[in-house]
Amino acid sequence: MNEEIVKRRATVHDVARAAGVSLATVDRVLNGRPGVRAVTAEKVEQAIAQLGFSRDLNASLMARARDLNVVFFIPDGTNEFMDSLAEAVQRRSPLALADRIHLSMRRVKALDAAGLVSGLNQLDAHSCDCAVIVSSDEPEVLAAIDAAHRRGVAVMTLVSDLPGSARRNFIGIDNGAAGRTAASLMGRFLPQGGKVAVVAGSLHLRDHAERLEGFRAALGAEFGAIEIIGPLEGHDERTETAAIIARLLADHADLGGLYNLGAGNAGLVAALEASGRSGDLRVIAHELTPTTRAGLRSGAIDVVLDQNPDGEIREAIAAARALALDASRTAATDPIEIGIFLRDNLR
Amino acid sequence: MNEEIVKRRATVHDVARAAGVSLATVDRVLNGRPGVRAVTAEKVEQAIAQLGFSRDLNASLMARARDLNVVFFIPDGTNEFMDSLAEAVQRRSPLALADRIHLSMRRVKALDAAGLVSGLNQLDAHSCDCAVIVSSDEPEVLAAIDAAHRRGVAVMTLVSDLPGSARRNFIGIDNGAAGRTAASLMGRFLPQGGKVAVVAGSLHLRDHAERLEGFRAALGAEFGAIEIIGPLEGHDERTETAAIIARLLADHADLGGLYNLGAGNAGLVAALEASGRSGDLRVIAHELTPTTRAGLRSGAIDVVLDQNPDGEIREAIAAARALALDASRTAATDPIEIGIFLRDNLR
């Protein structure tokens, strides 16, 4: 009763037989080598489609005795979240290697398009199957992605998407939904309404812009009694953010809430604690880091919205594997969920 | 500058050379076949440890031309969450097959230890490498797990753990933390304090008991102004839960919140909406299902704490793979996070 008919997966041999050609020809088609007439290639494609053949990636990697190479470009600087991403890459590395996937990482200066572009330009299809980048939206970067794509290097965006480019996948949260979630929580925390200040890193960062938009829209639609102050830009820096928060607290004695949708949380916590009003306002921040963790514990921060860096790296690797199998499509990946952290469910 | 020395992974050949024995002997040791003196086996083990050799699972599965078999035992009945788990297994199945992992599933009557036990007893090491079960804590089940373990079938617990057994891994959330999180949210939602009712499925379910314990502890420690009513048991059934909620609402006109730490959410929503007080109380429930999703949208439910079924199945498969490589240890897995869902971050 619990028997199941297990269809053996189709192999290249099956494809060759079905197409009425030799193994060598199937191989030429599969690996894009020359020497096959269009009509013959078409027969092979049909056989592949009909049998639902899909190359066995593990056998393939084993046969060519070369690992799948995935290169991560992670911004360097003072942004703790980027460090978590880098650590997640390191953590995954041995695990991935067991599956013949070689991860490497380059830290590039944050928000420095030129550095990222030159890094991308150095990649060739032989040494890198897939590049994963975290980038702001700059024309040079888009051009470099397209160039890499033409050279046979797949590019994926992480954390912040670049929809206009030839990037094959985006791995990250829905930032609009993150902003709406922040609004929804803030609204419930302040049932009487009041003033809520919004601090961003830079509105030129696509993820920040999307969060702000979502926050505004959801507050406007559901919590009309809340007044937004800002957004103010702290450029994801500790001191600049601290100064902004200090000024906000001084100017608005009746401030009820604070939403920092960028980084710079060390500055936020420092300013709150210096003001002596830590715990009096409802504070929502992004990304679970040592700083926000401490903020949650001390009560300076009420909620942290998080994108799980380990999950993102895991999915990026899964997507890179999938792209290696079918370079012509966008890989389906498990969505990255928006984590909501309070003091009690810190991981 | 970005060059990296890539150590080739050790193979059985390397181990044979290092141990000064033949490939055949290494093979006998690795696969537990007889015909090796203890001293020789020891030499091989040392070489393995020294080289950090780890069997290449993909090559191994390919060589024996047999998939890794993982059998899921998922409770059947009216519990929507269990259906999500079953669907997640189905969704993963083709993906897993591409990696030579064959998933199968048996729906067994919920809370029916005998059915599960007989299912487990039917498994032999040849047709099943790993069984994944969702079970309440019954002595017969523990015995069946131990027996399966002795037959060479690894067993993992899902959702609800059975720590006293020979289960190799537990995949699920930290239910104590889930209860504390519910308390933390409820406390913030009701800054003035008030009455909060707690409804469980059955306190004989380990996960439910752990949630209750966490909820009580965290409320007691931080939100003394909140009074707990209950727990009442609805046995995860729609009608019974509805009746309980209706009575609670009738008896306590000043009820401020409701925490349903079990299933039966259809009954909860129905009773709330029938009472006309939907939206007046803060309601926290568990597991994102069509019912709780609708409840979030309508405002009947404020927060849903969730364990991502797809993530759990993914990690169960990853753990099964790891166990196939090293049957002597518990596999390290990515922790399953407690998802917190509001209306605005529904996935």
Next chain:
DNA sequence: TCGCGCATGAGGTACGTGCCTCATGACTTT
């Protein structure tokens, strides 16, 4: 000392794919 059983070595085939060489036949160019 003969034979028995056991530990071990040697070497083969298979899994599914990549990549290589060489042969063959067809068709084109000179």
Next chain:
DNA sequence: AAAGTCATGAGGCACGTACCTCATGCGCGA
């Protein structure tokens, strides 16, 4: 007609492991 080009077939080796057979050598008891 000879030479060249191109599409294709045939087949082999490799990757790392599983599993099989057969041979060999050793120590032991009769």
